[in-house]
Amino acid sequence: MLKEEKTLQTFVKDICLISPRCRIDMPDCTMMNKNGMVSKIQTRIRMDPFKSNYDVVGKPLGRGKFAVVKKCIEKVTGKEHAAKFLRTRRKGENCRMDIINEIAVLESAKANPFVISLHEVYETTNEIILVLECAAGGEIFNQCVGDNDDAFTEKDVIRLARQILTGVAWLHHNNVVHLDLKPQNVLLTSSRPLGDIRIVDFGLSRRMDNVKEVREILGTPEYVAPEILNYEPLSTATDMWSIGVLTYIMLTGESPFLGDKKQETYLNVSQVNVDYSQEVFEGVSSLAIDFIKSLLIKNPRQRATAEDCLKHAWLNGHTHPYNGHGHTRLLPSMHEPETSQSESDPEPERPTPSPELVIVASYSLCPGQGEIKAGRGGAFPFEEPLIQQELVF
Ligand SMILES: Nc1ncnc2c1ncn2[C@@H]1O[C@H](COP(=O)(O)OP(=O)(O)OP(=O)(O)O)[C@@H](O)[C@H]1O
Numbered sequence: 495m496l497k498e499e500k501t502l503q504t505f506v507k508d509i510c511l512i513s514p515r516c517r518i519d520m521p522d523c524t525m526m527n528k529n530g531m532v533s534k535i536q537t538r539i540r541m542d543p544f545k546s547n548y549d550v551v552g553k554p555l556g557r558g559k560f561a562v563v564k565k566c567i568e569k570v571t572g573k574e575h576a577a578k579f580l581r582t583r584r585k586g587e588n589c590r591m592d593i594i595n596e597i598a599v600l601e602s603a604k605a606n607p608f609v610i611s612l613h614e615v616y617e618t619t620n621e622i623i624l625v626l627e628c629a630a631g632g633e634i635f636n637q638c639v640g641d642n643d644d645a646f647t648e649k650d651v652i653r654l655a656r657q658i659l660t661g662v663a664w665l666h667h668n669n670v671v672h673l674d675l676k677p678q679n680v681l682l683t684s685s686r687p688l689g690d691i692r693i694v695d696f697g698l699s700r701r702m703d704n705v706k707e708v709r710e711i712l713g714t715p716e717y718v719a720p721e722i723l724n725y726e727p728l729s730t731a732t733d734m735w736s737i738g739v740l741t742y743i744m745l746t747g748e749s750p751f752l753g754d755k756k757q758e759t760y761l762n763v764s765q766v767n768v769d770y771s772q773e774v775f776e777g778v779s780s781l782a783i784d785f786i787k788s789l790l791i792k793n794p795r796q797r798a799t800a801e802d803c804l805k806h807a808w809l810n811g812h813t814h815p816y817n818g819h820g821h822t823r824l825l826p827s828m829h830e831p832e833t834s835q836s837e838s839d840p841e842p843e844r845p846t847p848s849p850e851l852v853i854v855a856s857y858s859l860c861p862g863q864g865e866i867k868a869g870r871g872g873a874f875p876f877e878e879p880l881i882q883q884e885l886v887f
Contacts, residue, residue, distance in 0.1 A: 530671075530700030532598035533591060537615050544616040544623050548577065556633070556678075558695065560584050565628060575613055576628040579621050592697065593622045599670055599696040600624070608661025610681070610692045629692040631682025638677050638743050648778060650688055651744045654680075655785075656809050657691040658737060663800035666730040669703040672696065673728065675736035676717045677743055702729065715759050716752045720792050723764050731794035737803070738789025742768075745778050750790070766792050781808035 548566040555563045555576055566577045582590045600612040616623040634654065637644050646654070658680060665672060672679075674695055683689030719735035721728060742750045750769065751762040761767070768790055770783055785808040788798040803809065 530702060531591065531595040532602075532701055533594055535594055535597045535615075536601055537597060537612065539622070540614060540616045542616075544577070544618070548575070548625070550577065555628070558697075560589070563626075566625070568625075574628045574630075576610075576626045578624040578626060580624065581621055583620065590622070593624075596696045596699070597622075597624065599699045599701075600626075602668070603665065603670065603696075606661055606664045608657050608691055608693055609665070610694045626694070627692065629681035629683055629694070631685035631689050633678050634680045634682060634691070634744065635677035637682075637685065638747055644685075645747065646688075646744055648745065648782060651741065651782075652809055654688075654691055654744065655737075655741055656804065658693070658740070659800045659803050659809070661691070661693050662733055662737065663804060666733070666800055669701050671700050671702055671728065671730055672733050672736075673698040673700060674714065674717075675733055675740060676714050677740060680740065700728075715756055715763075716749050718763065719794065720764050720766070721794055723760055726794075729794055730799065731797045734789050734797045734799065734803070735794075737800075738786050738797075741782075741789070742786050745782055745786075746774050748774060764792075766790060779808065781806075784808065 547570070548568055550564050550566045552565050555565055557563070561578050561580045563576050563578045566575050567573070568575060580593050580596075582588060582593065597612065597615060600609070603609040604611060610629060611627040612624060613627065614625040616625070634646075637646055658675075662672065662675070672693065674697065675693070679693065679695040681692045681694055683692060717736045717739045719728075719732045721732060739750055742748070748769075751759055751767070753759045753762055768786075770787070775783055785803070785806050788803070788806065791797045798806070
């Protein structure tokens, strides 16, 4: 057995034994509001100028809707980090508490080897800066849409999926749900040689303990589970759906539910309209397909949990041989997204389009940042997260 697998197995065993060592530092319940957001952090927020302590280098590592992430070097140590600059005001509202919640989740997951680690926090008049471990290999998204030489082999996907599941099992065991797992939020410590995964972006995360029910409209259309569209309670199973989608994309390079219109995407999700054909899964083992099928199930209660998944035969050395290419898929060429934005600014806020679907009461969208092939032919832009609109308890 490989050393890394051994470590993973020990780690998973710890989780399964509900080891007290694995439990995250539980914040006082009074520090948690009723929608599962944590409002108390332990990290000291620094008010001295970030730039006195760090040099920002190169072009941005990535952008989100309200954040830009830049590589920086800590002056004292010479160590590389990723600084996430988050605007505190969004659409005219003070969103500081959302950022505090993100910090709290990162803090509490510091013992989780597959969650990005938080080094320091700074605050200025308009933004909060999270100084994070730098995941130099970038998003797994890039390798999902990369050409054949960059594409993951099934063996790669097995190793990465085990890491994602181990990280997520840990979160779930500690009552944390991520709610925005997608190929842009799973990073690599290095791309060549292929490194280890780091889960990022806990901006939508919630704690499920001491919360009766969380029903929110959030997530990214292609990855959201049917219960989100149906406005039903969210749970750890909601993340498991996204892992099913993520695995499908890593193995095939295709997004299983993506349609050419948002309505079509939503319909595909709510009808669990998935293409498991030979054509899409050329050279992929039947166990891999069986694994995905255990996750893309409409009823959240019937979906495999992260711990179930880690015991699945596909992740435990029972794969069938790969195709002759040693790659999981043959990808069409895909172009990089164009950007005319200045490097230092986060994406500008876009006007909220009018609602397009009855089942999702209202949501806002911003343009895609990349492209991936839709499950049913054609390349369509990735869609950005739905913005939470309403909470019901
Ligand atoms: N620690 C890191 N190391 C390297 N790159 C990173 C790191 N954190 C984030 N990135 C890059 O920046 C991008 C945006 O980061 P992140 O998803 O955390 O921002 P966000 O504003 O919360 O995003 P969203 O709008 O999707 O919620 C990521 O997709 C990734 O490409």
